[in-house]
Amino acid sequence: MKKIIGLVVSGLAVSGLLIAQNLNVQVGQVTYQVPAELAGRMNYHNGTTLQVLDRTFTLAEIDSMAVSANEPSNTVTLVYNADGQAVTIANIQTASSNNLYANASNLALYQDTLSGVVVRFAMSGVTMIEAESVDAYQIAGDATNKHSIIDFYAPEGTTLMPNTDYLIAMYPCDLYGGYRLSIYANGQVAHYFGVHQVTEAGSFIRPLDLNEADLEFGDPDAPLVEEERPGLNEETKAALAAYKKNPTEANKQALLEQMGIRYDKVVARKKAKLRELEREAHHQSLIDEMQAIVDEMVENRDIRIEQQFLRLIDPREDEDPNDAWMVLRGANGNADNPYIAYAPVTNAEYALYNSAHTYTDGLDNYPVVNISYNDAVAYCNWLSASDAQHTYRLPTEEEWILSAGHMPKDVVMNSNHVESGLTAVDAYAQTTGACGGIDFWGNCWEWTSTTNEAGQYIVKGGAWDTSRDECRTEYSDDARIGAQGYANVGFRIVRVDR
Numbered sequence: 001m002k003k004i005i006g007l008v009v010s011g012l013a014v015s016g017l018l019i020a021q022n023l024n025v026q027v028g029q030v031t032y033q034v035p036a037e038l039a040g041r042m043n044y045h046n047g048t049t050l051q052v053l054d055r056t057f058t059l060a061e062i063d064s065m066a067v068s069a070n071e072p073s074n075t076v077t078l079v080y081n082a083d084g085q086a087v088t089i090a091n092i093q094t095a096s097s098n099n100l101y102a103n104a105s106n107l108a109l110y111q112d113t114l115s116g117v118v119v120r121f122a123m124s125g126v127t128m129i130e131a132e133s134v135d136a137y138q139i140a141g142d143a144t145n146k147h148s149i150i151d152f153y154a155p156e157g158t159t160l161m162p163n164t165d166y167l168i169a170m171y172p173c174d175l176y177g178g179y180r181l182s183i184y185a186n187g188q189v190a191h192y193f194g195v196h197q198v199t200e201a202g203s204f205i206r207p208l209d210l211n212e213a214d215l216e217f218g219d220p221d222a223p224l225v226e227e228e229r230p231g232l233n234e235e236t237k238a239a240l241a242a243y244k245k246n247p248t249e250a251n252k253q254a255l256l257e258q259m260g261i262r263y264d265k266v267v268a269r270k271k272a273k274l275r276e277l278e279r280e281a282h283h284q285s286l287i288d289e290m291q292a293i294v295d296e297m298v299e300n301r302d303i304r305i306e307q308q309f310l311r312l313i314d315p316r317e318d319e320d321p322n323d324a325w326m327v328l329r330g331a332n333g334n335a336d337n338p339y340i341a342y343a344p345v346t347n348a349e350y351a352l353y354n355s356a357h358t359y360t361d362g363l364d365n366y367p368v369v370n371i372s373y374n375d376a377v378a379y380c381n382w383l384s385a386s387d388a389q390h391t392y393r394l395p396t397e398e399e400w401i402l403s404a405g406h407m408p409k410d411v412v413m414n415s416n417h418v419e420s421g422l423t424a425v426d427a428y429a430q431t432t433g434a435c436g437g438i439d440f441w442g443n444c445w446e447w448t449s450t451t452n453e454a455g456q457y458i459v460k461g462g463a464w465d466t467s468r469d470e471c472r473t474e475y476s477d478d479a480r481i482g483a484q485g486y487a488n489v490g491f492r493i494v495r496v497d498r
Contacts, residue, residue: 025050026063029093029169030114055108087113091140091147095154095166115199116170117181118206119152119160125186126160128153131168134178134193134271139170148275159185172201178268181207183215190215191224193272195264209235209261224273225410236262240312247313255312259305267297270409289469293409296474304474307402311434325495326435328395330402336496340395340403342437343425344368344446344492345379353382365424367444367490373457373482376447376491388498395494397450397476400460404441404473405434413442414464415471422464422488437492441471444490445478452479463488 025032050057087109119129129152133139140147152168154160181192192215194207214233232240239255274290281287297304310330316337318327325339348364350371351357357368371379373394380392395403411431414423425439433440440446445459445466452458456479462471465488470478480486 024088025057027057027061027109028063028096028167029090030109031088031090032057032109086142088142088145089114089140089150089169089171091150093150093152093168094156095152095160111202113171113201114169115172115201116204117168117179117199118165118204119168119181120163120165120206121160121183121212122162123185123212124159124162126154126183128184129168130180130182130184131170132180132182132272132275133173133175134180134268134275136275137173137175139173139199167204170199173199175199175205178264178271180268180272181210184220185217187220188217189220190217191269191272193265193268195261195268224269224276233258233262244313244315252309256305256309259308259312260301263301263305263308267294267301270294270297292469293472296472300474304406311402311405326403326437328399328403328494329435331399338399339495340399340435340437341492341494343439344444344490345376346425350379353379365426366422367425367439369422369444369487369490370485371489371491372485373447373480375485376493379491380493383493390495391498392493392495394447394449394491397448397458397460399494400446400448400492401473403433403435403437404461407441407471407473411441411471413468413471415442415462415466416468417465419464440473442466444488445480445486447480447489447491454479456480457482459489 048059050059050062117131130149131139131152132149136148138146138148140150150168150170152166160166175197176195179194179197181194183190183192192207192210194210197205197208199205236255236258239251239258243251243255270290271294274287274294277287277290307330314327314329314331316327316329319325324342326342328338328340331338344367346365347357347359347368350368351359354375359366359368376394380394384391408431413428413431422443425443427439428442429438431441432438441461442464444461444463446461448458448460450458458476458479460473460475462468462475469475480489
């Protein structure tokens with residue numbers, strides 16, 4: 001909090017007043033600051049009010065004020081800045097149930113400048129709330145000392161009273177892209193992420209969907225963990241059920257709206273992690289990687305929500321949960337009923353087609369590599385020729401993305417040289433894609449049938465010798481010549497009905 005020194009006014013008569021170049025009048029968590037250059041005068045009236053230029057404060061509403069030199073009268077003479085009056089909002093605030101922001105003498109300041117968040121908890125034991133604009137927008141400070149984080153404390157030695165409104169003062173701010181409330185209670189902390197809100201001058205917002213039952217408390221010293229693939233909340237489940245029962249455009253839009261909220265909360269959490277890394281990380285590469293993830297999620301928001309929508313409404317059930325084929329969820333619009341392979345094609349599988357294919361003993365379950373796109377297509381044609389019910393092909397890039405889903409941030413995989421080369425396709429089977437398949441990320445790139453502008457075939461998923469960032473599902477910057485094989489490129493296939 002901005003340190004307020006000097007005279008404290010509490011409705012008593014004032015004598016021995018002071019000359020200053022700046023006057024700070026603190027009302028609640030807000031400091032009303034008058035700087036220097038235009039001649040002006042502040043008057044006290046009967047020890048009950050303070051007049052600053054055209055604004056009159058009731059002394060009972062003033063928490064404290066600071067001036068700097070003695071003058072034996074009941075007026076304070078100052079020099080004002082030509083820019084007029086300024087407001088400083090403290091980045092460290094103490095809770096009070098006696099909020100004075102909208103009192104008559106402070107009303108103009110409140111309507112022009114102040115906003116914030118109202119918090120209210122049924123639980124007991126809350127000692128502090130940390131509020132942050134995850135986009136790093138200013139919510140406190142002044143023109144030269146800007147803060148995107150506010151620490152809001154219960155009075156010393158106490159906790160916030162249950163079922164009581166508390167106001168965290170902020171500058172008006174566009175919080176549509178996200179804000180974080182970290183709630184400290186009983187020695188632990190839980191994080192809430194709000195989206196799609198704006199704090200407007202003259203009003204305070206309440207978190208749209210803060211449910212205390214959903215808060216997960218943990219070690220306050222632990223780093224913020226990004227939420228990956230969050231489960232559907234009750235609102236989204238209800239919207240999904242309504243759409244499946246009656247697939248109207250209105251019900252679709254209601255479902256997409258709920259999905260958008262959930263998606264944006266995940267993005268807000270990642271933004272908060274990015275801000276944490278910027279404050280604490282020792283390696284710029286970590287910051288750059290997280291920035292790339294955030295940028296991609298923001299840029300491709302609508303595409304990724306649509307992909308998830310297609311997965312959710314896919315009505316198909318796996319014909320045989322024990323076989324090597326997974327429903328390619330989201331591609332149910334295709335009449336050919338596509339399924340995707342559980343894992344990339346292995347050396348042993350490819351050798352059944354091409355007896356000339358040789359590999360080192362013990363590597364049967366390793367992905368086959370050094371296979372050109374053309375050879376991979378030939379393998380698919382060979383499979384198709386012996387199956388009267390199905391045909392086989394390589395996935396498009398969109399199908400591969402639908403199958404893999406978003407790569408979890410904490411994925412365990414063979415990338416970035418964590419291994420000295422390829423591993424078996426099931427070596428990292430604990431991490432699965434959206435369809436339930438394995439080995440989508442790392443180990444070896446996988447051919448797709450989608451070409452770039454140069455006519456090369458896009459490969460997906462990264463490899464053992466690529467960075468984790470290049471393994472991301474949405475990464476589309478690597479493509480290869482179809483007639484050539486590569487030591488770190490394999491393939492996975494799609495099965496469709498004839």
